[in-house]
Amino acid sequence: MTIQREWQSWSLNKKIGQLFVFGFHGYEPTEQIKRLIEANGIGGTIYFSRNVKDAKQVHKLSGELQSIAKNAGQPPLFVAIDQEGGMVARLVDGVTLMPGNMAIGAAGLAEGARETARVCGEELRQLGVTMNYAPCIDVNNNPDNPVINVRSYSDRSDVVSELGAAAVLGYQSARVAATVKHFPGHGDTAVDSHHALPILLHGRERLEAIELKPFRAAIKAGTDCIMTAHVCLPALDPTGVPSTLSEPVITGLLRKELGYEGIVVTDCLEMDAIDKNYGPAQGAIKALQAGADMVLISHTFEKQWAALEAVIAAVEKGELSEARIDEALDRIMSLKVKLELDESLKAWEQVEPIIGTEANKAVARRWSEASVTLVKNDGGLLPLSRSESTLVLWPDIVPVSVADEMLSGDGSLGQFLGEYGANVVERRMNSDNPLADLDRFAQIIVVTYDASKHPLERDIAREVVKLAPERTVAISVRNPLDLLLYPEVKAYVAVYECRPLALAAAAKALLGDINPIGKLPLEISAAYPFGWNAAADS
Known part of the structure; x- marks a missing residue:
């Protein structure tokens, strides 16, 4: 894949397209997602349950999406999914569904986190899914948390750190980008950011001791991606903006203090914490200004299109520097090279015998029983x-x-x-x-x-x-x-x-x-x- 050396000469529109991950509705590529790939060169797409029937259909869909990009002269796409295991899994039929994080936490061994992530990653890769928005490394220390709960390994930061880092290694050994989430921590909130903006009032010392510890471990393990949280932390940014839009959080804390050099991707900007307060278009500008590299907008074509146009206009008006776009694009293209995204999918007849195997099911069963x-x-x-x-x-x-x-x-x-x-x-x-x-x-x-x-x-x-x-x-x-x-x-x-x-x-x-x-x-x-x-x- 030689694209990495060529992107400097791309048009501004094509550069900006690579900074977006968009979702769509249906089991086949829609005219809208085709347009966004062909004309705008978006960087990736995401699957939800609405896109998934079974493993065979997902394999076909991934191949079709990559063919659209290739035929339009665009770089290969990241194909992302939330396949955390347990209760949070978009793809169930035809693959080996692994236990979720809290079950792995009850089993209590890093080997379980690493092995289940590796097997999950290997099957995803065979289906053309190359980026998993997992593992969730929030520390579940608030019993009233409506959104994390069993998606967390534990209420202990040391346990989450160890198991989360092991899962990162497992996914990435299968050539699937791990995406730890939700930075800088969504575990101690009593509000769901899908519906409102949570505010976490802890001081920096407490954040260091609990919330940030798993992210330090994941960074040390070499996680390819980190997803931001739509959570306000006044101790880190007193202006009251969500972390997804906060330069002190993303550039100051994550980049400069924690030394993270990989891709920062936003959580979906259509969640109410962003959508109702800023809108995805302004949210996209502010997230990129803050230091995010990829913007996720999961559902609505009109909001996706508006965000693309808004970011282009912001660069043209000088509100967002082209240097910031180039910095993000460099990380994106470097990861696409690392993951060898231009590699062709195997034919389904070759894939079917090596996913959902009895050996893989035995791995899932062993760790489920251990929990x-x-x-x-x-x-x-x-x-x-x-x-x-x-x-x-x-x-x-x-x-x-x-x-x-x-x-x-x-x-x-x-x-x-x-x-x-x-x-x-x-x-x-x-x-x-x-x-x-x-x-x-x-x-x-x-x-x-x-x-x-x-x-x-x-x-x-x-x-x-x-x-x-x-x-x-x-x-x-x-x-x-x-x-x-x-x-x-x-x-x-x-x-x-x-x-x-x-x-x-x-x-x-x-x-x-x-x-x-x-x-x-x-x-x-x-x-x-x-x-x-x-x-x-x-």
Whole structure:
């Protein structure tokens, strides 16, 4: 790839195009994304669930997008995705879906973070996806955080630092650019930046001790990219602007103090924290002025087009220097050379046998099973008896718009228990009278997803624990802090996602087929601290 030596002679419009990553709607290239690639030479595109059917379709789409760029004489595209694992994954069908960060945190070994990232990266690369907006290295030290939660490895900065750096090495060994996020830290916010601007009031000493530590580790590990957070930190920039638009944060802290030399990409400028206060067009100018290299606008063509025109006009008027554009472009083209983006995709017939393999699934299964955490077993209820009548109370399907999360319809805990030989009846919590005839069940399992946000889960869990305290086991399939809402339960197991892989691991643990060796990656309470495992303590 010789483009790197040629970009100095490009037109201003072509240079600026490379600084944008745009999303589009549909399973095939739209006329709008074709226009943005051909006429504007955008630097990359991003896949969401709206772009993804299965692995074969993604492989075809990636090839089509690169062909559009090549035929127009444009550089090859970055193709990005949010494939964090666990609950945050755009691509599920036909690939090996890895456990999410908090599950890896419960397993507790850097080897798990590195191996799962490597396998994920290898499969993404075969499908033409060359930039993963992962890992999330925010420290989850605020139980009210609506957007990070199980996307974090832990509430301990040292754990997040170690596992995040290991994941960076795993992705990049597969020639997929890792993108650690969200700088300088989104873990201690109680506001979702998709909907408003969070403000974090900690001083610099505290930020150094917690929020910044994982980013220092990722930089040392050589992360290709860092994504900014739409979070206001007055201790770093007293003007009140979000970090994405802050020169003291991006140029001052990240570049000069932390010494980071790779690509800085913004989080999506259509999130309300930016869109409602600045708009993507002005946001793009301000982000580039602050020191960002790539601007992400995920959804709306009109806003994407306006941002391109605004940045061109800003350079022509002298509001944004061409030297700043060249600096960003140099980093972008250098990474495209490093990743060998001009390499042709293999034919699908060659790719299909090497993704979603049994060996890769075994990696995912091993680390998922290693994450299952026995928090309580005070009544000796576990393991369950296969022969005894067992009721599973399963929560509603709960969409979480922040990251395409949802309580999966692909399986349930009762389904997996039944497959493993248990005598199970499963009821949905939103069915008519789900607590009828409790007396006829020798064992009751109440499943919660995020009981603090969903009153039905909380109320049913509390009622079951009250009515049948000696027979009830609770299991959280996302937020381990659910235990605080029904603390009287005698047995409690935590898994950190409700994907089929985690539910299968949970069923095995409940039946005694595997030892639940995971350790709490965060503190639930003084009685259940970080690192706690009742099986190891008993």
